Every structure is written in C-alpha cells, then in structure tokens.
C-alpha cells in the first residue's frame with residue numbers, strides 16, 4: 001500500500017460552483033474507523049449525484065468524495081470480526097454523505113457498517129445491485145410479506161432507473177406480474193427484457209388523479225418518484241394492497257386523502273435503506289444473492305471508470321439514466 005490513493009473529489013470554489021476531479025489523496029485524510037477497505041467497485045446512485053452537485057442536505061462540507069456504495073477487500077482491520085483480505089460490502093449509513101465514499105481506491109469506516117460479501121455474489125455483482133438493488137430488495141421484502149404473486153399486478157414507477165429496474169427484475173424473478181411506469185419510450189425493450197408485462201407512460205400513470213379514488217387495479221406498488229404518480233398509484237391500489245414509498249425524483253409532496261386506507265385497507269410503507277438495521281440488511285442481501293437474484297443482473301448496468309463519472313452524474317440528475325451505472329475503481 002503506497003502513501004497516496006486515487007479519489008474522485010468534489011470541490012467548491014466559494015461562489016457556489018462545484019468542480020469534480022480525480023486526485024491523489026493522503027491516507028491520513030481518511031476518517032477514524034476500524035476497517036480500511038481497498039475498493040474494487042462502486043456504483044452510481046441518485047444520492048451520489050446530489051452530493052456531487054453540492055446538495056447540502058446530503059453533504060454539508062466540501063471538498064468531498066461521494067459514493068454511497070463500495071465493494072472491496074479489507075486492507076487493515078482493528079476489529080477481529082474482519083480479517084485482512086476478506087471481501088466486504090459497505091452501502092449507505094453515512095458513506096459518501098459526510099464520510100468520504102466509494103468513488104476512491106480506499107474507504108475507512110466503522111466495523112458496524114461492514115457486511116461480509118454474501119455467498120453467491122461477486123464484488124462486481126454486489127455493486128450491480130448496490131444501494132439501488134438493496135432498496136429494491138427492501139421494498140420487495142415489505143410487499144411480499146402480505147402480497148403473494150397470485151394477488152395481482154404490481155406497479156413499479158421510475159421503472160427504468162436504478163431502484164426501479166431492479167425492482168421490476170426481482171419481482172418478475174419471484175413470479176409477480178409487473179406493470180412499469182416509464183418516461184422513456186425507448187426503455188420499452190429493456191423493461192420487457194427484465195420481465196415487465198405492461199408498460200405505462202407517466203401521463204397514463206396519473207390519469208384520473210383528480211378523482212378521490214380510482215378503480216383498484218394494483219395488488220402493490222413500488223414507487224421511486226413521489227408526487228402525483230405516487231398519489232394516483234395509491235388511489236388505484238386494490239384492497240389490502242401494499243405501497244412501498246422509496247424515492248422523490250419527481251416530488252417530495254404527496255397530496256392524498258384517507259379513502260384508500262379506510263375503504264380498502266391499503267398500507268403505505270416507507271423504505272429507508274440508509275438506517276436499515278444490520279440484521280435485516282443481512283437478510284435482504286442474502287435473498288439478493290440467492291433466490292431473488294435476477295438472471296438479467298449482468299445486463300442491467302453500464303461500466304465506467306472514475307474519470308468518466310462527470311457525464312453520468314449529469315445524466316442521472318436529468319432522469320435520463322437507464323439501468324445501473326457500475327463504477328470500476330480498482331478491481
């Protein structure tokens with residue numbers, strides 16, 4: 001291990017402008033923590049793009065290295081639970097937010113954030129899932145607890161994005177019928193290849209939303225976008241359906257009435273991958289590594305190097321990413 005390592009860094013120029021570059025950093029700039037990980041792979045999530053563009057609700061201080069995901073090998077550990085050379089995964093907690101993240105050759109983190117690489121996954125596959133796939137797994141876990149595949153069709157919104165496409169693929173793997181909402185007409189073949197049986201435009205997804213309740217057509221919903229699309233989806237959820245609320249790329253607002261809840265027993269479930277307790281985190285990762293692993297996993301991502309991140313950040317902020325972006329750090 002040399003004295004310096006490569007990291008992708010976001011800096012502020014003092015006038016609200018943020019610049020991004022690949023630099024060499026000193027190890028002593030890393031925070032305290034029991035486990036030093038040499039990062040092989042990371043991945044791009046929406047939150048990384050917010051951090052990389054100076055969003056203070058994600059990252060307070062700059063310069064900063066984003067990357068809420070990392071998979072690699074333990075380089076040093078003062079915790080007996082982790083041995084040097086062990087393959088590990090670190091996602092969420094504070095990684096990449098106010099702790100230097102996975103867009104660098106090394107991270108140093110508390111042992112409590114570190115998950116041994118689940119059997120059945122390579123480091124690369126773990127990052128094909130990343131936080132997006134883990135969030136999809138949490139949503140499917142919440143939904144499948146009470147909604148079996150025979151109950152009916154599941155609606156997935158923001159379907160061509162990271163969380164959305166993995167949700168479609170996992171649900172289809174488990175035998176659910178899936179309807180996918182996408183703003184990208186060109187993503188139709190991609191979504192069909194993942195197992196979506198029906199495709200809806202965003203306009204179709206909000207049709208009739210001015211009414212207090214819509215015909216109950218969805219057995220469940222996994223929503224990545226919030227706002228009007230989520231409100232309409234809740235109103236169109238059938239009796240005892242479950243709606244998992246994951247994201248807010250369209251809007252953090254939710255204008256809804258109580259009818260879906262008191263007339264149909266619909267449940268609205270919040271998904272928070274960041275603070276998911278380690279015991280549940282392990283369970284979900286084990287499922288992702290086993291019976292929930294979509295056979296199309298390898299086809300879901302494009303692979304980029306750290307130097308190529310800039311245009312990918314802009315693309316995800318415009319809602320134009322299709323599938324996942326896998327970041328090759330030092331495999």
Ligand SMILES: NC(=O)c1ccc[n+]([C@@H]2O[C@H](COP(=O)([O-])OP(=O)(O)OC[C@H]3O[C@@H](n4cnc5c(N)ncnc54)[C@H](OP(=O)(O)O)[C@@H]3O)[C@@H](O)[C@H]2O)c1
Pocket residue numbers: 044045046047131132135157158159160161162163164181182183184187202224225229245246247248249250271272273274316317318319320321322323
């Ligand atoms: N709760 C959690 O723990 C958790 C974890 C991870 C992510 N998230 C959140 O989940 C959301 C999705 O994250 P991601 O990483 O999957 O992002 P992503 O890859 O950018 O996917 C988001 C997708 O939403 C759709 N979309 C974008 N702008 C939209 C708009 N204005 N109206 C309607 N749909 C729009 C697009 O898909 P189409 O073109 O196919 O419609 C886009 O690809 C984000 O809000 C993120 O912060 C939450």
